[in-house]
Amino acid sequence: MITKIEKLDNFGRGISYINDKICFIENALPNEEVEIEITKEKKKFIEANTINILESSINRIKPLCPYSNECGGCNISHISYEKENEFKYNKVKDLVNKIINKNIIIKDIIFDKEYDYRNKIVLHGNSKIIGQYKKLTNDIVNIDKCLLVNDKINEIINLLKNNNIEEVTIKTSNDTKQVLVDIKGEINNKDLLLSKVNVLIINNKIYSKDKSIINEIGNKKYYVSKDSFFQVNRFVTKKLYDEVLDIVKEIKPSKVLDLYCGTGTIGIYVSEYCNEIIGIDYNKSNIEDANKNKELNSCNNINFICNKVENKIDEFKDIDLIIVDPPRSGLDAHTREILKEMKSKTIIYVSCDPVTLTRDLKELNDTYNINYIKPFNMFPRTYHCESITILERR
Numbered sequence: 001m002i003t004k005i006e007k008l009d010n011f012g013r014g015i016s017y018i019n020d021k022i023c024f025i026e027n028a029l030p031n032e033e034v035e036i037e038i039t040k041e042k043k044k045f046i047e048a049n050t051i052n053i054l055e056s057s058i059n060r061i062k063p064l065c066p067y068s069n070e071c072g073g074c075n076i077s078h079i080s081y082e083k084e085n086e087f088k089y090n091k092v093k094d095l096v097n098k099i100i101n102k103n104i105i106i107k108d109i110i111f112d113k114e115y116d117y118r119n120k121i122v123l124h125g126n127s128k129i130i131g132q133y134k135k136l137t138n139d140i141v142n143i144d145k146c147l148l149v150n151d152k153i154n155e156i157i158n159l160l161k162n163n164n165i166e167e168v169t170i171k172t173s174n175d176t177k178q179v180l181v182d183i184k185g186e187i188n189n190k191d192l193l194l195s196k197v198n199v200l201i202i203n204n205k206i207y208s209k210d211k212s213i214i215n216e217i218g219n220k221k222y223y224v225s226k227d228s229f230f231q232v233n234r235f236v237t238k239k240l241y242d243e244v245l246d247i248v249k250e251i252k253p254s255k256v257l258d259l260y261c262g263t264g265t266i267g268i269y270v271s272e273y274c275n276e277i278i279g280i281d282y283n284k285s286n287i288e289d290a291n292k293n294k295e296l297n298s299c300n301n302i303n304f305i306c307n308k309v310e311n312k313i314d315e316f317k318d319i320d321l322i323i324v325d326p327p328r329s330g331l332d333a334h335t336r337e338i339l340k341e342m343k344s345k346t347i348i349y350v351s352c353d354p355v356t357l358t359r360d361l362k363e364l365n366d367t368y369n370i371n372y373i374k375p376f377n378m379f380p381r382t383y384h385c386e387s388i389t390i391l392e393r394r
């Protein structure tokens with residue numbers, strides 16, 4: 001079947017209409033004419049793969065990655081980087097304009113390198129290969145190199161070949177000088193690996209002297225352990241945190257809540273410009289690292305709570321600034337309600353999913369003005385988009 005693509009959906013798939021049904025097509029770009037193979041047909045929609053491109057878009061590029069057809073790691077590596085940034089900007093703008101009926105300012109998207117940006121990878125394997133999962137399956141694509149991660153990680157991937165690895169997480173510091181490797185499985189070159197990395201954990205046993213690596217952002221240092229969260233883009237994270245810092249410097253808040261604080265990174269980054277900060281995260285490893293990070297940065301005005309935000313948020317009053325950085329699911333209904341009641345002067349909403357961001361903004365919009373949204377391309381070559389929204393009490 002042949003069809004013409006009208007636009008992209010939020011996942012970077014081409015959209016066309018077949019027999020009045022919306023059709024989502026992998027690897028197809030606006031204005032292209034493509035031959036498709038239908039993979040799923042439901043009452044209201046069709047899903048399909050592109051099998052032949054009859055008329056190609058000027059924005060199409062040949063993906064640099066040899067695994068791009070099968071690997072589920074990237075989904076939009078066939079679009080030029082310029083168009084990818086435009087796609088993400090428009091995705092945020094269109095979602096927000098559709099759901100919130102107001103002219104909200106969307107600032108220019110911030111981006112950096114399109115490859116070599118990730119400081120972390122999780123790979124799966126068996127006795128023969130390690131690699132990423134194939135798109136929408138648990139089959140493994142055997143990889144020698146991933147273009148999204150830094151060279152140090154690729155070096156370690158190659159040292160791990162010919163082992164029996166079920167799963168491995170490799171993390172580096174942003175300057176790539178420190179490496180953490182956490183393996184589930186069996187390896188036959190433990191000593192070699194130990195000589196190349198700072199932290200080696202195999203089946204939960206720590207073989208190295210250290211159990212965390214140290215990452216630097218601006219003038220702050222942060223411990224990151226195997227189970228702790230750390231932003232993956234080693235270039236854009238500083239730009240994101242600097243945006244938060246600029247706002248904090250401007251408003252000079254007395255009391256700050258850093259919700260979904262991870263290892264305390266944002267709170268510590270802005271700590272010199274506020275009197276008191278409370279960080280909340282439910283992950284034990286994050287909060288253990290956050291407390292160490294507090295010491296590491298001699299930061300005496302921050303305290304951390306290990307709990308769910310929704311369990312604790314009712315306890316706070318008279319907060320000048322609330323920073324939220326939730327997971328992709330966004331804020332839960334209770335947290336949204338309390339944020340509305342709290343009437344903090346400012347909320348900085350760091351989001352990694354424009355869809356849940358828009359849902360949350362629609363509700364917060366009753367109590368707060370949305371000053372602007374700034375998208376950040378934290379995850380190049382994928383459809384995911386980070387952003388910062390500034391809300392001010394009416």
Ligand SMILES: C[S@@+](CC[C@H](N)C(=O)[O-])C[C@H]1O[C@@H](n2cnc3c(N)ncnc32)[C@H](O)[C@@H]1O
Nearest residue numbers: 229231260261262281282283308309325326327
């Ligand atoms: C996107 S990360 C942000 C971390 C941090 N702000 C940073 O920049 O590194 C989201 C964090 O939310 C935490 N989290 C997820 N759901 C939570 C909940 N219901 N309550 C508290 N923390 C939660 C996760 O452990 C994770 O650290």
